[in-house]
Amino acid sequence: MTKPVNAIEVKGLKKYFGDNKAVDDIDLTVPSGVIYGVLGPNGAGKTTTINMLATLMKPDAGSAKVFGHDVVKEANAVRQLIGVTGQYASVDEKLSAIENLVIFGRLLGLSRSESKAKATELLEEFGLTEAAKRPLAKFSGGMRRRLDLAASLIAQPPLIFLDEPTTGLDPRTRNRMWDTIRRLVKNGSTILLTTQYLEEADQLADRIAVIDRGKVVAEGTPNELKKSIGAATLQLHISDAKRITEAAQTIKKVLGVDTQNPEPKLITAPMRDPDTVTDLLVAFKEVGIKLDEVSVQKPSLDEVFFALTGKTNSAKKGKK
């Protein structure tokens, strides 16, 4: 028996575009047979990371291995082990769905009839049979996404990269995509997916790496991550916006945590122990910082994200 090899092992991976440190010293370990979520805001370096792992781009430094094969030195071997569904459609617009799949099948070494059979099977599986012969220009976003994923599965690769597989899909289509992803893992594939939706990572992933500005800022199971953020968030509306820094210092002193201030008069802090809140209120009273409102919020998914990356995640809606 061969001993189990990690699907992905990344050490000190770097990619700079000029001064832009798109990927800056990333370490990742993805065991075989799991769904691994890479979570991060726009421009975090998710796509750049996938591109290097999928041999589309050469790293500037560091090493990355797929099932023990180096992505630079053994690029062709790695390509035999992966399926890639990029962020943007990577199928041929001018051809029909079936023509696309047949060409990819032929390129992967299947015979003419094998690729036809495989294409038909995949189109059926992804509910695209009706549209098989139509030009892609008439496909909806969801259909394109599914075709793209189907194209990545022709060779039944043990490792599949999915770059934002559900961005831009409606909730029902997204749920179907999630089911498909779960089924792939049940069949023995390993999946690395990127997403901007914490909910998605939470639902699907066995482990999550949160990346921001090219660095891994947190890694663990979804539960571990949520715990590390704190069970709830304390929200304090301060009467005098000028004293916000002072308030932050007080919180740091009493609760020992870092704060965010998303609005001029609003300051938020992770709340681990509700008992300490009384101490904080007393401290505020002592220094004379007046509060308009105090509330406690259970961690919404966006908040967890915000706490880790320092950015709100609502920007995602503006993007394609």
Place this chain on the structure above:
Amino acid sequence: MATSTMIIPGEKRVVKNHTSLKQTIQNSLTMAGRGLIKVRRNPEQLFDVIIQPILFTLMFTYLFGGAIAGNVANYLPIIIPGILAQTIVTASVVTGTQLREDMDKGVFDRFKSLPIARIAPLAGALIADIVRYVIATGLTFCMGYIMGFRPEGGILSILAASLLVIAFAWCLSWIFAFFGVIARSASSVQGFSMIILFPLSFLSNAFVPVNTLPEWLQWFVNVNPISHLITAIRDLVNNGTIGVDFWLSIVGGLVILAIFVPLTVRAYMRKA
């Protein structure tokens, strides 16, 4: 609905890190096939190789025929080889623009992530374009025939001339493929190629006898490889002979290959 087949785990797979020559050829042919499907889907891609032979033969023959050769019948043996060469040189430019367009598309990223020969998309494009040259060549000779051109050399000489001109176009298309690979956009390839194309195709002996030109221009026309190609075609179809220009054209084509195949492949592999 579900594919119940279990995936073979990554560590148990036998993978190889090189592509064999056989696979390279197969992949290139698949890519060429893809190019042909695209042509079938968008026949307007063939617009240039269909319209140009028809339009140019009619236009130039009736425009210049009387002035240069006395009448149309006498002008046909001069003009048909000229237009053939010009059409095919123009046709070879498209290789570059189409390659650039293709490389900018998302599907190229997928090709790059597949375990195929790196060179296959480039090779496939260059192979598929041969169809364009065949169409352009066939149409030009057909137009000539309709207008009354009966080459002395006979059918074999026409076949030989066709092969020569198609082979030459293929060599030439490597130049434009190179621009296609290094350029930023399809329109810059187009612009760039036109700068090369116009002097090459018009400053030749395609339409007028060289001795009517000013001396400095004669010098350029005489070194222009397209002039040699045209003379070679005229020798073949009009006299059935293979002269020095035939060999010069072949050498010219080989020189282009010797320079531009390594350049193009190197530039391409850096991006692929």
